[in-house]
Amino acid sequence: MVAVINTGHSIRGIFMYNENKVSQGAAVCIGEGNYPIDIEKMSESFKLSVFLRQLQLNENVKRSAVHISLNFDRSDKDLSKEKLMEIASSYMEKIGFGAQPYLVYQHHDAGHPHLHIASINVRADGSGINMHNIGRNQSETARKELEISFNLVRADSRKKQSPALINAIDAEKIKYGAIDSKRAIGSVLNAVIPHYKYTTLGELNAVLNLYNVRAERGKENSKMFQNKGLIYQILDDNKKTVGVPIKASSFYSKPTLSRLEINFAAAKTARAIFMKRTRNAVDLLLLKYPSITLSQLETRLAKQGITAVVRKNEQGLIYGMTYIDHNTRCVFNGSSLGPEYAAKGLLQRLGHSSHSEKQYNTVPDGTAHKQDPFISAAEVQRIIDDVLYAGTPSDSVPKQLKKKRKKRKRKGQSDNN
Structure with a gap:
């Protein structure tokens, strides 16, 4: 099980997001916590009013809305409505929200079973619940305990089995027409945008394309491009766009260009320490398999x-x-790793021409032989050094390069003393 906690300024927005899913047939409100009447007897306005009345007790809490998702593995069995409510109730109790009003929604808009829980962090006495590190501390402890008590697939064991393929929220390759387009694209965006490190729209699209999704700005002279607009489209198996494009601003997570640009800037620093890992992976394979x-x-x-x-x-x-690199969630255009990892440089290292899969040299007898790639001794040593000493700067300096320290003169001491 994977638990994700988000806070926001508007409980109304979180509430309406889930209720809209219900009206679209993509979700069901399966239960509540600490409401005065049963869920079946409550109107939409009454559900929201319970939150709003309690929030009035402390208007100083700015990020008072809490949105939680509990994500289960596809192989988890017997996730009945009753069991899901029991899991949700136990989780809320363990993270300190047992006495809070909350609504539980079962969503059907992704390739895995999951719940959304809407709540608030203002108590009935007006005090606020401290949300600092709640995800790392209380939530992680609760998750591990619930995985054992409800016999759920453990998130930790999944990561050990296949670290490159685990996302906080799983996404599936979209097949146009199989499910609602907006719902399908949204599932992919939620799985990719917050979790990967990319510095350009092209790098982001490299990941999105794996799931048959593309982000588009339009032509440079178009109004959309000039106004920094962004749309998302579904791709078919030939990577051609199909269906109607959807504006970025229409998604709940608001993956607009201005927000992506914040991610671009942050990723330039965050991914730097992982560059060597990707370079080494390529270098060692070329070294181990010369042909x-x-x-x-x-x-x-x-x-x-x-x-x-x-x-x-x-x-x-x-x-x-x-x-x-799905292990570190980093995306690198080849040239950002160095010219030898860009298309032309890599193909030359493989013994290929810069534009084709294979290069052959014609010999006098008319037969064609593949050119053998060659890695110099210096290149081999560089690769080995990178692997053995990556990220381990040396503090030692050869004696010959050390500068002699000048002795400080004491007061009253001449140069001749």
């Missing part, structure tokens, strides 16, 4: 949790490379 082809390199990188995205033009010529 490796590009497709074989892609396969072996995938086994290490790194997706190598090869970009080709309409003629099938390779013009770009992007590396997605």
Whole structure:
């Protein structure tokens, strides 16, 4: 089980998000906590009024709205309505929200079972609940206890089995027409945008394309581009857009360009420490398998949790490379790792031409032989040093390079003393 806690300024927004899901047939309100009457007898306005009345007791709490999602593994069995309510109630009790009013919604808009819980952090006596580190402390403890008591698939064990494929919220590759487009795209955006580190829209699209989604700004001379607008579209299996584009601002998480640009800036620093890992993965495979082809390199990188995205033009010529490290959630355009990891440099290292999958040298007898890639001794030593000493700066300085320290003169002491 994976638990995610978010706080906000508007309980009305969180409440309406879930109620709209109910009206669309994508969710069901399966229960409540600390409401005066049963859920079946409550109107929409009454549900909201309980939250609003209690919030009036302390208007100094700015981020008073609490939105929790409890995400279960696809293989979890017997998740009946009654069991889900029992899990939700136990979780709220363990994180200190047992006496708070809350509503529990079962959503059906993703590839895995999950609940959304709407609540507030103002108590009935007007005091506020401290939310600092609640996710890391109380929630993590509650999650582990509930996994045992309800025999749920453990999030920790899933990470050990396949760290490259675990997301806080699972996403599936979209098939147009299978489910509501907005719901399908939203599920992918929630799984990708908050969790991966990317510095450009192109790098973000490299991940989104894995799920048949693309973010588009439009043509440079279009109004949408000039106004910094952004839309999301579904792609078919040939990566062609299908269906109606959906504005970024219409999604609950508001993945607009201005918000993405904040992520771009933050990722430039956050991903820097993980660059060497991706470089080393490529370098070591080239060292271990001197005759490796590009497709074989892609396969072996995938086994290490790194997706190598090869970009080709309409003629099938390779013009770009992007590396997605699902272990560290970092996305790197090839050139950002260095010229030898960009398309041209990598293909040259593989012994290929800069634009095709294979390069052959014609020999006098008319047969074609693949050119053997060559890695110099210096390159081998660099790779080994990177692996052995990555992130371990040396404090030692050769004696010959150390500057002699000048002795400080004492007062009244001349140079001749």
